[in-house]
Amino acid sequence: MQAHTLSPAAIELVALTKRFAGGSVAVDHINLRVASNSYCCLLGPSGCGKSTTLRMIAGHESTSSGDILLENRNITDLPAAERGTAMMFQSFALFPHLSALDNVAFSLQMKGVDKTERQKRAQELLERVAMGHLAQRLPSELSGGQQQRVALARALITQPRVLLLDEPLSALDPFLRIQMRAELRHWQKELGLTFIHVTHSQEEAMALADTMVVMNQGRIEQMGSPHAIYNRPASEFVARFMGGHNVLNTSHGRVAVRNDHIQLTPLDSGASWPATVRDVEYQGSYVLLALRLDSEATADSVSVMLSEASFVQNPYAPGDRVGLTWKPDQAHRFPLDLVAA
Template identity: 75%
Template sequence: MNANKASSAVELVSLTKRYDDGEPAVDQISLRIEPGSYCCLLGPSGCGKSTTLRMVAGHEFATSGDVLLDHRNITWLPAAERGTAMMFQSFALFPHLSALDNVAFSLKMKGASKTERHHKAKDLLERVAMGHLAHRKPGELSGGQQQRVALARALITQPRVLLLDEPLSALDPFLRIQMRAELRAWQKELGLTFIHVTHSQEEAMALADLMVVMNQGRIEQAGTPHEVYNRPASEFVARFMGGHNVVHTNGQKFAVRNDHMRMSPGGTSDGLPARVTDIEYQGIYVLVGLRAQDEMGDQEVSVMVPEAQWAEAPVALGEHVSLGWTPAMAHGL
C-alpha cells in the first residue's frame, strides 16, 4: 500500500483543552506528524497525551486551536467523518460476537450487506493472521489474538490515520515485546500514519519515528528517539527518559547518560563526591545508585558499570567514590 495515498499528515495548531475547573489539560500545543510515520505521545499520567489523542479522534472537542488532516480542518467534525480510527487500550470487543462479526460491525452500522461486510472482514482477519479463528468469540482468544482482531476492526473503515490508546498495556511483558514488533511491521506494510499513546519510554523508543514527550499539557520535546534520548531538551525530559543524571557544576546544568559516567574509589579533588546507596545486578551490567554532592546539594544519580569492569573493581554499599565523565558526553540543559 502506497504511504502517500494511504496516509495523511496530521497537524495540531495551538490545540487547547480546558475542563470545568479552567485548568488546561492540553495547553496550546502545535505539532506536525508526517504522513506514513509512527508517532508516539509519551509522558506521565495526567500530562495530556490521551486527551490530545481523543481530540484528534473526535471523542473530545478542543476548547481552542485546530486539528488538520492534510490541510483539511477536522476540529469540529464527528469522529466517523474524520478519516481516523481508534484502537482502544481494552480492545473493546463485543463479547457475544465472533471475531468476524466484531470486525464487520462498523460496516453493518453503515448498512452494508452481510456478504459484503463478511468478505471485507475475512480479508482483514487473514491480513493479521487471524482468519483461522474468525468464528471464535473474544473470550476464546488470547490477549495478542484479541489485539489483532481489534486492529482489523479499526482498519475496516479504511482510515488514513490509526490512533492507538496504550494498546499494549494490558499484555504481559513477553507478549508486549512481541506485539510491538508486529505493530511496527503492520504500520510499515499498511503505510498508515500511526499515533500511539504510551507511558513507556522503552515502547516509544522501539516504535516511534517521532517521539513527543509531554508534561503538564505541553510538549517538552519532539524528535526522533535518538535525538530525544541523547539530547534531552530539558531536565524533565532527561529525568523522565531514564538513563540520565542531571548534575550542576561550574554554574551550569548538564545531563549525562549513566553509561557515560565513571566511578573511582575514594574521594578525589577533581571528581564529584558520592556515596553508594544501591547496587542492582542486571546481567550484562551493574546499576549503581549513589547520592552525589554537586553545586545544588544532594542529587540521586546512577552509574551503569559493565559486568566485566564490575568484576575487576566492585564497590560496596556505603562506600565513598568520585564520579567523573568526559566533557563531550555532557549535554547542556
Template identity: 65%
Template structure:
C-alpha cells in the same frame, strides 16, 4: 481494501490545539505538532498530562476548545468522527464477546447499513490481511491476546482510516505479551503504511516503537523528536528525569544531564581535564548484564548519582562508604533548558 494508497499524504498537524474542560481544568494547552505521513508517533507522559484528551480531539470524540487539526491538506477540526479519516483502537481491544471475529470486524459497516454480503466480504479481506482468516468464526474468548489484537486492528481498519489512534493498547497485557504485541504493532504499521498515534506512559514502549516521540507534561509538549534525540539530548530537566537513565548535575552554566552509562568510577583522579565529582559509594546493585552503583556526592545538597557499569568493570574491592572519583567526557554532558510547562501543581482530576 485498506485505505493505504501509495503517495497519499497522511501528515497530521496540530496547530495551537487546546482542551479546557473548565476554567481551572486545562488538559491540553496550545500544542503544536506535526507528525510526518506514515510515521509511528508515540505520545508519552505521566498520567494526567493530556495524552488521551489530545487523542480524543484528533479522533473527533472530544470538542476542540481552540486550535486546528489538519490531516493531509484538509482541516478536520470540526469534521464528524466517522468522516475525518481516523479510527481508534481501544485499550484491551473492547471486542464484542458475543460476535465472531468476522462480525466484530464487520460491525461498523453494519452500523452504516452496508449489506451483509458486502460487509462480510470486506471483513474477510481484512482478516486475511492480518493473517486471521482461519479464525473468522471464533469468538474473542477463543482467541489469544495476540489474536484479539489483530482482530481489533482489522476492526479499526475497516473504516479505511488514514490515521490509526491507539490509547494505551498494551497496558492491560502481561510484560511478555506486551513486548510481543508491540513488535506486531510496529510490523503492521509498516505493512499498512498508515500514520499511527500511540499513547503510552511507558518510556520503554515509546522508545521501542516510535519514529517520532512526543513527551508531554501538564498539557504541553516538552520535547518531540526521534527516540534517540529525546533520550540522548533531553531538552529539559523534566524530560531527563522522566526518561530516566540520566544524572542531573549543576555546573556554572546551570543544569546538565549525563547518562548513567557515560560515567566512569576511579580510585584516584585521572585525566584532569575531564569534569569530575568526588562521591561516596552508597550501594552496588547487580542487575544481570550490568551493575548499578549509587553515589552520594561530597557537595552538600547534591542528589544521588547513578553509574551503570558492565559487570567486568566493577572492581571487587569497591566498598560502600569509600570515596571515589566519578568522571565523564565533556561531550556527554547536555545542558538542560527550562521546562515549557507552567510551574503549577497537577490539574485536579
C-alpha cells in the same frame, strides 16, 4: 535531524487547546505536525494531556480552541466517523458475544453494508493480520495478542488514513508486550498508514516511534527522534522523565549526564566528584549503582550503569568511596532548543 518534509496525509495540530469546566487546562495551545506514513508516540506522565490530545484528534473529545487538519482538510468539528481516523483502545473493547469475524465486520453492518460483502472484507483483514483461521472464535477463546490483532483488523476495516492507539499494550504481560510492539511497527510499515500512539512507557516509545513527543502539563516539552531526545534532552524534565540521566549542578551550569557515560575511579585519582556507594542492583547484563555525592550541589542520588563484566572485574559494595568522572562532551547543558535537531 532535519525537519520532517510533510505530505498532504500528515496530521497537523494548530494551537490546539482543551479547557475543562472549572478552568483547568488539559492541553495548552500545542502545535504538532506528524509526517505521513510515520509512527508518532505521545508520552508523558499521567495528566500531561496526551490522551486528551488523542481523543480530540479522534473526535471523541471536543476542542476548546485551535484546529486539527488531516490531508490539509480541517476536521476539527467533524463527527468521529467522518474524520478519516480510527481508534484502537487500551481494552480492545471487543464485543464478547460476537465472533472475531463479526467484531471486525460490525462497523460495516452499522453502515448498512450487506452481510456477504462485510464478512468478505472482514475475512480479508483477518487473513492480513494472521487471524483468518480463528475468525469464528469468541474473544474469550483468544489470547491477548490475538485479541489485539482482531482489534487492529476492526479499526482498519473503515480504511482510515490515521490510526490512533490509546495505550494498546498496557493490558498485556511484559513478554507479549514486547512481541506485540514489534507487530505494530510491522503493520504500520506494511499498511503505509500514519500511527499516533499514546503511551506512558519510555521504552515502548523509543522502540516504536519515528517521532517522539514528550508532554508535560498540557504542553510539548520536546519532540524529535528517539535518539535525539534520549541523547540531547532539551530540559531537566525530559532528562528525568526519560530516565538513564543524572541532572547535576556544575561550574558550567545545570547539566544532564547519562548514567552509562559516568566512570568510577579511585578517590586518589584526582576525580572532582567524590561519592559514596549507597546501593547495588544486579540487572543481568548490567549493574546499576546508586551513589550519594559529597558535594551539596545536588540532593539527589546519582545512578551509574556498569556492564556486568566491568563490575565483576571491579566490584563495589554499599559504603565504598569512589570518584566520578565523565567526558566534557557527554554533559548536556540546559536549556536547549525545545525541538530536538
